[in-house]
Amino acid sequence: MTGSAYDALHARFNRLGTIEEALAILSWDYATMMPKGGANARGEQMSVLQVIAHQQLTAPDLEDLFGRAAMEGGRDVWAEANLAAMNRQWRKAIAVPADLVAALAKATLECEMIWRQARPDNDYPAVRPALSELLNLTLQAGQAKADAFGLGLYDALLDDYEPGGRSAHIDTLFAELAGFLPDLINTAIEHQAKEPAPIQPQGPFPIVRQRELADRMMRALGFDFGHGRLDVSAHPFSGGIPDDVRITTRYEEGLFSRSLMGVLHETGHALYEQGLPAAWRRQPVGVARGMSMHESQSLMVEMQACRSAEFMQFLAPVAREVFGGEGAAWEPENLHRLETRVRRGLIRVDADEVTYPAHVVLRYRLERAIIQGELGLDDLPGAWRDGMKELVGSVPETDREGCLQDIHWYSGSWGYFPTYTLGAMTAAQLFDAAKRAVPSIPGDLAKGDFSNLLGWLRTHIHGRASSVPGEVIVKEATGAPLGTSVFRQHLERRYLGRT
Amino acid sequence: MTGSAYDALHARFNRLGTIEEALAILSWDYATMMPKGGANARGEQMSVLQVIAHQQLTAPDLEDLFGRAAMEGGRDVWAEANLAAMNRQWRKAIAVPADLVAALAKATLECEMIWRQARPDNDYPAVRPALSELLNLTLQAGQAKADAFGLGLYDALLDDYEPGGRSAHIDTLFAELAGFLPDLINTAIEHQAKEPAPIQPQGPFPIVRQRELADRMMRALGFDFGHGRLDVSAHPFSGGIPDDVRITTRYEEGLFSRSLMGVLHETGHALYEQGLPAAWRRQPVGVARGMSMHESQSLMVEMQACRSAEFMQFLAPVAREVFGGEGAAWEPENLHRLETRVRRGLIRVDADEVTYPAHVVLRYRLERAIIQGELGLDDLPGAWRDGMKELVGSVPETDREGCLQDIHWYSGSWGYFPTYTLGAMTAAQLFDAAKRAVPSIPGDLAKGDFSNLLGWLRTHIHGRASSVPGEVIVKEATGAPLGTSVFRQHLERRYLGRT
Numbered sequence: 002m003t004g005s006a007y008d009a010l011h012a013r014f015n016r017l018g019t020i021e022e023a024l025a026i027l028s029w030d031y032a033t034m035m036p037k038g039g040a041n042a043r044g045e046q047m048s049v050l051q052v053i054a055h056q057q058l059t060a061p062d063l064e065d066l067f068g069r070a071a072m073e074g075g076r077d078v079w080a081e082a083n084l085a086a087m088n089r090q091w092r093k094a095i096a097v098p099a100d101l102v103a104a105l106a107k108a109t110l111e112c113e114m115i116w117r118q119a120r121p122d123n124d125y126p127a128v129r130p131a132l133s134e135l136l137n138l139t140l141q142a143g144q145a146k147a148d149a150f151g152l153g154l155y156d157a158l159l160d161d162y163e164p165g166g167r168s169a170h171i172d173t174l175f176a177e178l179a180g181f182l183p184d185l186i187n188t189a190i191e192h193q194a195k196e197p198a199p200i201q202p203q204g205p206f207p208i209v210r211q212r213e214l215a216d217r218m219m220r221a222l223g224f225d226f227g228h229g230r231l232d233v234s235a236h237p238f239s240g241g242i243p244d245d246v247r248i249t250t251r252y253e254e255g256l257f258s259r260s261l262m263g264v265l266h267e268t269g270h271a272l273y274e275q276g277l278p279a280a281w282r283r284q285p286v287g288v289a290r291g292m293s294m295h296e297s298q299s300l301m302v303e304m305q306a307c308r309s310a311e312f313m314q315f316l317a318p319v320a321r322e323v324f325g326g327e328g329a330a331w332e333p334e335n336l337h338r339l340e341t342r343v344r345r346g347l348i349r350v351d352a353d354e355v356t357y358p359a360h361v362v363l364r365y366r367l368e369r370a371i372i373q374g375e376l377g378l379d380d381l382p383g384a385w386r387d388g389m390k391e392l393v394g395s396v397p398e399t400d401r402e403g404c405l406q407d408i409h410w411y412s413g414s415w416g417y418f419p420t421y422t423l424g425a426m427t428a429a430q431l432f433d434a435a436k437r438a439v440p441s442i443p444g445d446l447a448k449g450d451f452s453n454l455l456g457w458l459r460t461h462i463h464g465r466a467s468s469v470p471g472e473v474i475v476k477e478a479t480g481a482p483l484g485t486s487v488f489r490q491h492l493e494r495r496y497l498g499r500t
Numbered sequence: 501m502t503g504s505a506y507d508a509l510h511a512r513f514n515r516l517g518t519i520e521e522a523l524a525i526l527s528w529d530y531a532t533m534m535p536k537g538g539a540n541a542r543g544e545q546m547s548v549l550q551v552i553a554h555q556q557l558t559a560p561d562l563e564d565l566f567g568r569a570a571m572e573g574g575r576d577v578w579a580e581a582n583l584a585a586m587n588r589q590w591r592k593a594i595a596v597p598a599d600l601v602a603a604l605a606k607a608t609l610e611c612e613m614i615w616r617q618a619r620p621d622n623d624y625p626a627v628r629p630a631l632s633e634l635l636n637l638t639l640q641a642g643q644a645k646a647d648a649f650g651l652g653l654y655d656a657l658l659d660d661y662e663p664g665g666r667s668a669h670i671d672t673l674f675a676e677l678a679g680f681l682p683d684l685i686n687t688a689i690e691h692q693a694k695e696p697a698p699i700q701p702q703g704p705f706p707i708v709r710q711r712e713l714a715d716r717m718m719r720a721l722g723f724d725f726g727h728g729r730l731d732v733s734a735h736p737f738s739g740g741i742p743d744d745v746r747i748t749t750r751y752e753e754g755l756f757s758r759s760l761m762g763v764l765h766e767t768g769h770a771l772y773e774q775g776l777p778a779a780w781r782r783q784p785v786g787v788a789r790g791m792s793m794h795e796s797q798s799l800m801v802e803m804q805a806c807r808s809a810e811f812m813q814f815l816a817p818v819a820r821e822v823f824g825g826e827g828a829a830w831e832p833e834n835l836h837r838l839e840t841r842v843r844r845g846l847i848r849v850d851a852d853e854v855t856y857p858a859h860v861v862l863r864y865r866l867e868r869a870i871i872q873g874e875l876g877l878d879d880l881p882g883a884w885r886d887g888m889k890e891l892v893g894s895v896p897e898t899d900r901e902g903c904l905q906d907i908h909w910y911s912g913s914w915g916y917f918p919t920y921t922l923g924a925m926t927a928a929q930l931f932d933a934a935k936r937a938v939p940s941i942p943g944d945l946a947k948g949d950f951s952n953l954l955g956w957l958r959t960h961i962h963g964r965a966s967s968v969p970g971e972v973i974v975k976e977a978t979g980a981p982l983g984t985s986v987f988r989q990h991l992e993r994r995y996l997g998r999t
Contacts, residue, residue, distance in 0.1 A: 016548055019544050019545050019548040020545075020548060020549075020552075022541060022544075022545050023522060023526060023545040023548075023549060026525075026526060026529060026542075026545070027522060027525060027526070030525060030529060034533070034729065035744060036725060036726050036727055036728060036729060036744060037726055038724065038726040038727035038728075038743055038744065039727065039740075039741070039743050039744030041743065042521060042741055042743040042744060042781070043525075043744070045518050045521075045782075046518050046519075046521050046522040046525070049515055049518040049519060049522075050519075050522060053519075053552060225537065226535060227535050227536055227537040228535055228537035228538065229535060229537075230533065230535060242538070242541055244537055244538050244540065244541040245534060245535060245537065245538030245541060245542070282541070283544075
């Protein structure tokens with residue numbers, strides 16, 4: 002198809018994807034390596050590359066290329082899906098006027114900066130005007146996309162994180178969660194109170210040893226250090242590019258498990274990126290299928306596989322050896338109890354597997370209500386407290402531990418939150434399907450052998466990239482559309498001891 | 501001057517400079533952090549950004565902007581120099597046809613790749629065809645620039661590294677060097693043979709301790725860690741950007757001085773970058789004034805200041821403390837003798853201060869002869885051996901230790917070599933002037949106090965950036981044009997004990 006309009010688009014999106022790759026590395030460096038004095042220059046570098054990327058995506062001749070490509074034949078299904086994904090990305094980009102894009106970028110920077118001070122100051126009123134301005138611009142951009150695609154306003158925002166996701170479906174799923182979670186949290190806490198209290202292994206755990214343990218676990222999971230790194234940053238993340246995945250963690254000398262579980266989580270993200278098809282690098286069809294699928298891969302590794310009783314059989318002796326630990330605290334059963342402890346916490350990022358979805362349901366409800374104009378920003382702190390009481394059973398005394406805790410809204414990410422819990426549900430459903438397909442998986446994990454699990458994920462998830470909608474991937478991999486029942490069963494088995 | 505053509509150019513070059521900054525960080529990451537598997541993607545990223553930068557610099561409307569800016573008044577001397585430097589950069593870029601730029605980039609990659617294997621294989625014939633092709637394209641591009649600027653061919657190539665540099669002047673200076681260096685090398689070796697033989701401190705020197713020593717020395721020199729880092733790479737370099745300078749070293753457990761002296765050298769480069777005027781970031785007038793001035797700053801720190809007997813008074817006790825050393829090897833006088841030892845080596849990068857310029861004179865002679873068509877590439881290995889015999893007094897038995905040792909020609913850098921020794925001469929002349937202006941400097945160095953020296957450099961070199969020609973900077977800072985006499989005096993004092 003040399004010389005075709007599709008080929009020309011392929012080259013354009015390759016260039017666009019390459020600029021985005023450069024941005025990903027610069028962003029990683031910003032968070033891990035850059036001295037403070039480099040921040041202003043880095044801001045300029047990233048802003049200029051973002052402008053250039055936007056110019057590539059809104060070049061005037063793309064309309065003609067898309068028109069001609071639509072008339073061409075002979076594309077296979079991947080190329081067809083790629084063309085559709087390119088077209089979608091382009092239509093989104095041209096839907097939002099350039100001056101709105103610029104205003105949004107500026108308002109995001111300002112609001113985020115004010116939030117960084119307002120959170121430690123516990124001063125929601127200080128950031129409320131900037132949040133209001135940012136929300137207003139976000140809704141304008143969302144409405145422009147909603148109009149272009151015939152979507153509702155929330156769905157247009159959601160679509161940036163969850164392509165093809167619909168709030169009507171999330172409403173149903175989250176109503177089910179809200180129906181059983183508060184009881185399940187109560188029962189799990191009561192159930193665990195009757196078990197032996199877990200014993201915390203005593204440190205210090207030298208950082209160099211923690212790094213060694215992380216390295217060994219990452220290798221066991223199948224992380225390819227020829228195409229990635231592990232470093233340190235204030236807020237752990239998975240970044241970089243599929244050929245060079247950069248994950249980070251943060252070490253505390255007094256507690257090794259928080260960093261370790263974080264590393265396992267980010268490794269799940271990284272394995273997805275490393276498993277994307279090399280033939281479609283930098284093309285829209287070749288990227289991961291949205292945030293909920295991404296989160297399903299991190300939670301598959303962290304929650305489903307690595308907090309299982311089986312995995313603890315493998316982890317416990319290795320960790321004991323690395324740290325020179327002794328005694329009952331290092332028994333697999335104890336580590337398992339420690340790493341599956343349910344608590345009515347106030348902070349989402351510290352939440353356990355059972356309360357976490359309740360945190361997310363709250364945020365989803367609130368952002369839906371705000372976006373639909375049913376809840377004003379002045380009423381957010383109170384609505385937060387009410388929702389926490391209902392869903393988690395604990396109430397924050399400060400906004401710092403309440404509606405100021407998460408960066409998302411203050412950086413313009415409205416419509417992101419539900420993907421965390423959609424990911425958790427997807428992970429449960431995929432892990433269940435993988436075990437049905439390969440019954441040896443739990444036993445494999447007890448030996449630290451992830452090859453069967455990873456192989457299944459490579460075939461059913463990673464290798465498919467964005468070639469079909471996420472719901473098709475889930476249905477074909479598990480035999481059923483995404484629902485809450487397998488997730489609920491998983492929670493009841495692990496936290497209530499039901500089999 | 502809002503809305504002026506000059507302002508528009510300023511904005512264009514700001515964007516161009518920002519892209520170049522992004523490239524600098526990506527290039528640093530490539531050499532320090534990137535896993536091997538990221539190389540292909542990184543190559544694409546850098547190539548795309550280079551193409552975009554070239555498009556910025558050759559945009560069709562620049563000609564009109566330069567025409568209009570020439571008619572505008574009211575610019576101060578810096579803005580005037582900036583406009584001239586922009587114009588020069590633009591004329592250079594448009595002088596070379598786009599297809600030649602592309603062919604040159606391709607030939608450079610190929611030749612460099614073949615050289616990377618040919619050097620360890622000691623196989624000059626294997627790389628000669630690729631070198632011939634690359635040279636041919638380099639000369640075509642050089643001729644295009646020579647025609648555009650009315651320069652000779654060698655001077656057009658030199659100009660990329662040494663703006664305004666002229667081979668007629670270098671011919672004179674290097675003829676003087678060639679006149680006294682062979683004798684000086686002989687006499688220095690004889691002189692040192694009569695002194696006590698230096699004692700090598702015995703390791704191992706743990707890398708973490710070497711890093712600590714490097715850190716302490718960099719801080720003493722005035723390196724700002726809020727705007728820079730020290731890392732590890734296979735080939736040490738100074739990279740990054742003025743607001744975020746990234747220098748590197750390579751540690752050997754058995755020998756601390758090689759890494760330390762390298763760090764001091766790169767710190768000299770870094771201090772220059774950190775001292776450039778912040779008001780002119782990313783503008784052509786705000787960058788360092790060519791490679792010889794840059795090398796003068798690294799050699800000022802490494803050779804003039806830090807290999808002095810005075811500095812060793814400061815270094816010796818600190819190094820002894822860091823490594824827990826004992827005995828005569830750690831006496832300042834012994835370390836000074838060790839770090840100023842003259843040897844007839846074969847390898848430029850390992851050469852001492854006295855033989856180094858002889859290596860450079862040889863390379864300059866050879867590249868001049870090749871470029872002028874007086875020496876064919878087939879005759880290069882023999883001419884190399886003859887020149888080594890004459891200038892250094894030692895002859896390589898293999899091309900690996902001969903004409904294959906340096907990457908420069910094999911990566912298309914013809915006209916670069918003389919800047920090393922112009923830098924060494926400049927460093928000697930500047931250090932002499934600084935000591936005349938601030939007589940306490942030698943005593944300061946013995947106490948590890950670099951503030952007076954750095955202050956003098958900030959005023960006379962760093963802060964001037966590219967606002968005037970390099971020869972003006974040297975003349976105004978030292979009271980005389982660049983010559984060989986102060987350099988010769990310095991060598992005779994240090995290596996022959998003449999006062």
